[in-house]
Amino acid sequence: MKNYLYREVHGVLLLDKPTELLSNDALQKVRRLFNAKKAGHTGTLDFIATGMLPICLGEATKFSQFLLNSDKRYYVIARLGQRTDTLDSYGKIICQRPVEITQNQLNKTLDTFRGNLIQIPPMYSALKYNGKPLYKYARKGINIERKGRSINIYDLQFKSWKENKLELIIHCSKGTYIRTIIDDLGELLGCGAHIISLRRLQIANYSIEQMVTINKLYILKQQAELKGISLEKQLDSLLLPIDAIVNHLPEVNISLFIATYFKQGQSIIVIDNNLKLGSKVRVTEGNMRKFIGIAEIKKKNIIVPRRLVVRNI
Numbered sequence: 001m002k003n004y005l006y007r008e009v010h011g012v013l014l015l016d017k018p019t020e021l022l023s024n025d026a027l028q029k030v031r032r033l034f035n036a037k038k039a040g041h042t043g044t045l046d047f048i049a050t051g052m053l054p055i056c057l058g059e060a061t062k063f064s065q066f067l068l069n070s071d072k073r074y075y076v077i078a079r080l081g082q083r084t085d086t087l088d089s090y091g092k093i094i095c096q097r098p099v100e101i102t103q104n105q106l107n108k109t110l111d112t113f114r115g116n117l118i119q120i121p122p123m124y125s126a127l128k129y130n131g132k133p134l135y136k137y138a139r140k141g142i143n144i145e146r147k148g149r150s151i152n153i154y155d156l157q158f159k160s161w162k163e164n165k166l167e168l169i170i171h172c173s174k175g176t177y178i179r180t181i182i183d184d185l186g187e188l189l190g191c192g193a194h195i196i197s198l199r200r201l202q203i204a205n206y207s208i209e210q211m212v213t214i215n216k217l218y219i220l221k222q223q224a225e226l227k228g229i230s231l232e233k234q235l236d237s238l239l240l241p242i243d244a245i246v247n248h249l250p251e252v253n254i255s256l257f258i259a260t261y262f263k264q265g266q267s268i269i270v271i272d273n274n275l276k277l278g279s280k281v282r283v284t285e286g287n288m289r290k291f292i293g294i295a296e297i298k299k300k301n302i303i304v305p306r307r308l309v310v311r312n313i
Helices: 023-034 058-067 102-109 134-139 178-189 216-226 231-236 243-248 256-262
Strands: 013-016 039-041 049-057 070-079 082-084 092-097 116-118 149-162 166-171 192-205 251-254 281-287 290-297 302-308
Touching: 013 023, 013 058, 023 039, 023 049, 023 216, 023 231, 039 058, 049 058, 058 243, 058 302, 070 178, 082 166, 082 178, 102 149, 102 178, 116 178, 134 216, 149 216, 166 178, 166 192, 178 192, 243 281, 243 290, 251 256, 256 290, 256 302, 281 302
Parallel strands: 049 192, 082 192, 251 281
Antiparallel strands: 013 049, 039 049, 070 166, 070 192, 082 092, 116 149, 149 166, 281 290, 290 302
């Protein structure tokens, strides 16, 4: 009997993560449905959060770092007047204050969060200290000193404020904690605040229309079983190609002959005066422009392989 537990499948699934599901649990559900030999996600999404969680399968896992480093866009609803220990609605209320602010005060305070900021990560996070995630210390009442990190809020749009519920859309750099932004905002306003709803709308250039829910995956599984058709074909059609992760990088196309050396890990010479030293490029081979890996420009017109695709796929 054929073992499908270790199927070679490659690509990216843009999962629409439901709320109250850990990112790793979502990853394992997808991996089991696809019977994928190898899978990984591109950074955790909060337990309370829904939305875009790219799941990389097979060779795509080699390039997941590019998504981890990408900017993100979120839709957030915050409750003003209450501060919690987890900075979201799952935590214990530790402070409750009246909301005595004006729209003008709110607008001016929001403006202080636009641009480059130094942010201190929250204790309730997956960041590790001595090999353990910070949230495990937080649950025991242990506070660990954290260093501030540079982030960038590219855009912060005010949507509405009604009955102490504040709606925002935030476009930010990697490593930004939306819960911390809301908590800091509440403290600056003097009333406290925490997240009650968070949805990730976008990572890099991926569109929200490309997302797939776990429920849809299970429906496809049921349909495949009822109709006696291949589940693998049903699911694989939902995957984005491996190079979708890095399609923002400039392309260098090389001949099939030169590609044999590149795929062996050798540096090659290319004639392109637009390549910048130290930058990374997406390398394709032949007229079909098959993606074969990522390279770095080390010297003028010389590219060095950094990540290669194993091509028996």
